[in-house]
Amino acid sequence: MSRPDADAAPSSGDEHGRPDAPLGRVLRILESFDQTHPALTVPELAARTGLPSSSVYRIVRELIAYGLLERAGDGMLRTTLRLWELGTRSAPRLRLRSIALPFMEDLRRIVQQHTQLSVLDGTDTVYLERLQASSGVRNIMSPAQRVPARVTSSGLLLAAYLPPYRQTEILGADVGEHWLVAEPPPGARVHEATIEELRRLTARFRRDNFASLPGWITPDTAGISVPVRDRTGEVVAALSLILDNDPALIDSCLPALRATGASISRFLGWDPPARG
Template sequence: MRTRTGESVLSRAVRIFEAFTPEEPALTVSQISRRTGLHLATASRLVTELVSHGFLARDADRRVRIGVRLWELGTRASPTLSLRDAAMPFMEGVHDVVGHHVQIGVPEGDEVLFLERLTEPGAIINYTRIAGRLPLHVSSSGLVLLAHGPAELQERILAGPLPAHTRHTITTATVLRSTLAAVRQQGYAYCPGYFHEDALGIAAPVRDVRGDVVAALSVIVPNDAGAVSVVPVVRTAARGISRALAARGARGLPG
């Protein structure tokens, strides 16, 4: 079914879902209307219908958030389940050793999308979160995925812009190209202070049954000299996840 503007009702519903962000998981109908560009009456009608199906939910203060049913359906059908299931025992092992943050991410367009994350109170600062995203050039996971990604993706990112987050962020194509070559050669990414001066990211590739890199296992630890000792832990765990995926016959993940 299409509206008089030619846009389908489904497209409008997708715009409503995309209005929510990790920073603002609950919105008023007026906010949804402004963010989607939908007329207030149209937004209200669609929100009410989506709430009736459980895809959205209303808080006690009438604000709207993503409903449990949408999460249920997405989780049930997600091709990433095999990756998360295979990764979790190894992530828990790494977390026991290093504390701080352990996470796994997959490529999603020009960004890395984080599927799972383990952390603890008092760990070093980390801006990633489950279902959060970061640009490929600023994170250890992103550099691993970019280094093993398609040539057209690499050239698109290399063409820039490459925004800086700290004085250590890679901001030129020349440095990024050499960094990607180093990641492929050494088998991991090592990123001191790329996204925050006090934090250091280490990531290693996770491969599917065909040997293709489909994910990156990473840790975020304090940016100090002791971080280098974590590299073999991350690489060993990433290889373990790869073997677990191969044993399951898992191939390819959304990207």
């Protein structure tokens, strides 16, 4: 949803949802708002959605009537708290977020690095929570950010525990040009990796129960991730740190990351088998 090419593709990334059906048009308009564009005008919405201004105007009026958009003091349109409530009141995986949150706060306090929790959704990862460290490197991910799983340490870690057909889907997913945030930092790019390289990486991540991708998205940052398991042992999320691409720093932060991932998993009911 955060990819600016969403206009060209069928809305909401599902091949069954027709972008020109009434609900498709509503979603195209709501999806135009994001962290870098929290306020938009009708002409801007028309440009971003490719819909005629007259249609945008009519749908916007309806969305205001239903309390999903509001006109701010400056005349710009914004999404409302009501839209946030709609998705937040029942989102199944937010229980995970609320359980993990205090552990994540402790971890951030101890290592002083950006701390993230993400889950897999289709071939993307979605960030359930991101705690920003004031001292850390620039972190380009935001909460509710969606990125192709194959471009980040958390995504490749989550892929590592899946059956082969799902791995193939994820590792082979089309990343496209707009793989990242709307305004990526200078130098950010998709790491050029063949599917074979990705397969070797995920095999190693699964063996090590730990993923590290130094210098992938920008040369000076690294992402490291560990699994979070539920009581059945299934990997349900990735806990990650985003930090300077410095091997000594990565080594010194890793034990705390591992310990926190294990603590959250224990809290979810996971009782790891004893190692021989």
